[in-house]
Amino acid sequence: MQWKLENHEHVASGLTIRRMYSGWHAHYCADATVYRQGAAIPFGAQFSCPLSNHMPLNRKQPIREVFPRKRLRKEEAAQTEPTSVLSYALLILYVLASVSSTKDSMLLMPNKGIQLxxxxxxxxxxxxxxxxxxxVLAGHLVTLRKLPKMFPGLKSAAPNNASDKLSRRTDLLMLICLLSAGPxxxxxxxxxxxxxxxxxxxxxxxxALYCACYAARIRGRELLATHLSSGTRTSTRWLRQIGSGVFEMWLLVCVDVIFLPAHLSPVLWVKTHTYWLDNEDGGTVAWVPHIAIDRGERLWSGPSKTDAELASYSGHADPKEYFMVREVAMDLRSRNLRYLDVSLQVIPRIWAHNADLAGxxxxxxxLYGSVxxxxxxNGANFELASLDGATFMNMDLVATDFAQTSMKGSYWDNVTVRNAKFVNADLTxxxxxxxxFDNVAFLTTTLQATSLFEVKGGEGTLTFTAREPFKILSLAESDDWPQGSDSPFEVNPQAALESLRSELCKPKLSPDWAYAWGLFIQTKLLIARTxxxxxxxxxxFMKTKGCEGLPDRGFKEDAMGILAAxxxxxxxxxxxxxxxxxxPASKAGREPPPHLTSESTQSVEPLKPVESAIPDKAPDPIQAKENQSRTALSKTISSRASSHRRGIDPARASAKAHACPVLSPAKRLINAESTKIFLGNCRT
Incomplete structure (x- = not known):
């Protein structure tokens, strides 16, 4: 039988082994007497195998094994480990790319989402x-389980040649990268x-971070303990302790910012009382967690396209006017945004109900029209900010300075201001x-045309610096506020409004005055009756020349009815x-009239006039009129008693009797005219 040579030469145990195949059968000829090492047989030559005489010609095709051998399973596992490591590396890179693409504006307005x-x-x-x-934690833990199988050579003895040393150092570097990638x-x-x-x-x-660090530390001790010298281990331990200490201190700062209330925050106290945590823009240093928006990034691009339709439905002709009274540019309700930095931004109508914006x-x-x-x-910085038409309600302002802040037309309700300064601010x-107001200083601050109701501020807690008294609209029930000659205010509504003619009576109001006047006129419409x-x-004022075009928000239409009411x-x-x-209820010492019951059958005797208590003097004219009134009253009661006998309701008669009691003769200080009016009402 002829066999075709597959491999040219294989050497094993000093013998030349040649593999030949024919069809599905493969045989090996290893006869030392015939095929010795060095015998040159050309590739593809035809020859006869000595073992062919012992091989059956009808040999069956070999059956493929269902279960692979143990050696093959180990090879497949060794091939999947690099694949899993590569997948883990790609996962880490993708997460890092996604996180790095997240801007602070996305965190401030999370409704826009993150684009992966x-x-x-x-x-x-x-x-x-x-x-x-x-x-990331799941991928990290799975990778740590496979590290001992991926780097089995790290447990062996130190290599001697340069190639093995290079491989060992490469394995150590890869191991350190895999251990630290997750944390x-x-x-x-x-x-x-x-x-x-x-x-x-x-x-x-x-x-998740602490779980990843703990697992990496356990696996690192197992694989790196024999490869680090004592000096390296000591240095590594010191570096780990220093890094852990710094990181834990930063975590304490995060706990202060996220969990502690403002009045218990040490970081906020340091921020408001020192300059240690301030950056060059008046904000907060970067290592204190907060959102900082770059001044070149725009957070608000103007009213939405649907404002025109909504304005037409709500009765507003101008979509900008609709936005001023209804829409919001940024919704910060119930957000914890301590130390937020949005300096040099234009964000009208911020809605910040129940938000924490301390510092x-x-x-x-x-920030026109913000609520x-x-x-x-507490500790917020409003230097040179515009809060015209803003609303402050149900809050405490502690250690907050308003330096050159425009707050025209602002609305303050149930607010406590402590340890604050209004320096060159505008509260018109x-x-x-x-x-x-407690320990508050108004330094060169404008309070023209303001309204104050139940405003508190004891003596010694307020400081005013003004050249002349401010002309204000009203000052009611504010006993603790400076009064009299010490008061910096003069209540004169006409003069107060007239002083603002140059700013308000224009063909078109500027944005700050538009927001201020809008909230002011709405507030006055609500309290017009008081x-x-x-x-x-x-x-x-709105009827004078040049002021007819002021937006009234329905004030002109409703004012007449409100004043009439x-x-x-x-x-x-x-x-x-x-x-x-x-x-009669207000007259002390008066006696009730005789009670008439349904069983009364006799008329009431007329009351006798009371004689003067001083017999030697002329009778008192007031006493004489009182006696005449008592006589007339007794006759009226007698006639009503007779009416009762004719079938008149006794309860009604009793009620009328109680409504007109008899005047007591002991009270001589009753005014005669009041008595006459009272008795006249009783007769009717």
Missing amino acids: PLVSVTVSVAGFYFLSPLI GTLIYILTKFTAYQSPHLFLIQVA ANFAFSR FVNTTL LSSFFNTS EPEVTEALQD AAKDKAAKDKASHEDKGS
Whole structure:
């Protein structure tokens, strides 16, 4: 049988072994007497195998094994380990790329989401930073399990030749990279997302980081213990302790910012009382977690396209006017954004209900018409900011300075201001209701045309520097406020409004005055019935030449009815007070009339006039009139008793009797005219 030579020469145990095949059969000829080493047989030569005589011709085709051998399984496992390491490396790189593409503006406005690289898929900010640490931790733990099998040579003795030393050092470098890839990525995620200041996500990220560091430390001790000298181990231990100490101190700062309230925050105290944590722009240093928006980035691009349609439906002709009263540029409700830095930004109409903005930097920002309700603004920086038409309600302002801040037309309700300064600020047209000032200085601050109701500020706690008294609209029920000659205010609504003619009576208002006047006129419309003098002054002011075009927000239409209703209420109140003065209930010492019952069958005897208590003098004319009135009253009661016998309701008669009691003769100081009016009412 002829066999074809497959391989030219194989040497094993000093013999020349030649492999030949024919069809599905393969045989080896290893006869030492015939095929010795060095025998030259050309490739592809035909020859006869000595073993062919012993091989059956009808040999079956070999059956493939169902279960691979153990050696093959080991080879496949060795091939999958580099693949898993490569997948883990790609995962780490992709997460790092996604996190690095996250800007602070995305954290400030998370509703826009994050666009993942390569796939161009937009995902939620909170969802991404919730899942990414868990995915990285899972990949890190799986990779650590395979490290002993991937680097088995690290446990052997030290190599002697240069090639083995290079391979060993390469393995050590790869091992260190794989051990630190997971914790390093988690640290980057934590430092990037801490500015979002979410307590739950912060705890999840810190827990994932500590799990990854603990697992990497255990595996590193196992694989690197025999390859590090004592000096290297000592240096590594010192570096690890220093790094852990610095990182834990930073974690304490994060806990202060995210979890502690503003009045218990040591970091905020240092920020408000020193300059150690201030940067060059008046904000906060970078290692304190906070969102900082670059001054070149625009956060708001103007009213949306749908504002025109919404304005037409709501009755506003101008979409900008609709935005001023209804829309918001940024929604920060219930957000924890301590030390937020949005300096030099134009963001009108911020909605910051229940937000924590302590230590925030709003310097040079335009925050027209913003609403701060139950907002924490302790230590905030409003230097040269514009808060015209802003609203402050139900909050405490502690250690907050308003240096050259424009706050025209602002609305303050139930606000406590402590240890603050208004330096060269503008509070024109502002309204203060139930506002308390404690240790506050108004230094060259304009308070023209303001309204104050139940404003508190004890003696010695307020400081004013003004050349002449401010002409204000109203000052009511503010006993603690400086009064009399010490007061820096003069209540004169007409003069106060007239002083603003040059700013308000224009064909087109500037944005700051537009927001200020809009909120001011709405506030005065709500309290028009309680301030009729101010309402009348506003009516007259808006009728003067040049001021007819001022936006009234319905004030002109409703003012007439409001004033009429106020006048009616005042007349009713005066009448009620006048009746109360002459009512029998207000006369002390009067005796009730005789009680008439349904069983009365006899007429009531007329009351006898009471003689003067001083017999030697002429009778008192007041006493004489009183006696005449008592006689007439007794006759009236007698006639009503007879009416009762004719079938009149006794309960009604009793009620009328109680409504007209008999005057007591002991009271000589009753005014005669009041008595006459009272008795006349009883007769009717």
